[in-house]
Amino acid sequence: MLDRERRAALDGDVEALPGLLAEKERLVTDLEAHGAATGARLDRARAHIARNRALLDSALEGMRTAMRAIGARRQALNTYDMTGARTVIGQDAHRLHQRR
Secondary structure (H helix, E strand, O other): OHHHHHHHHHHOOOOOHHHHHHHHHHHHHHHHHHOOOOHHHHHHHHHHHHHHHHHHHHHHHHHHHHHHHHHHHHHEEEEEOOOOEEEEEEOOOOOEEEOO
């Protein structure tokens, strides 16, 4: 299950993640209820969980960065004339910028 979670994160399959989270929660509950987890199994699972968490945290930060970039693009539009002079339409539209 943890390998499927990792694969979903690497593939950007965000729709699969909630179902995998629910499955992970059920598995943890079952392990706790039956005492089936040995020290070695728990250590291996912890390592996979830590790896996946770092991967998911990085993916989330990347999505946040992309959303900020998209938001910034929506606030202003750059246009250029035949001489290369840039005009910003939208935020601070009154300013004229020269491309260098």
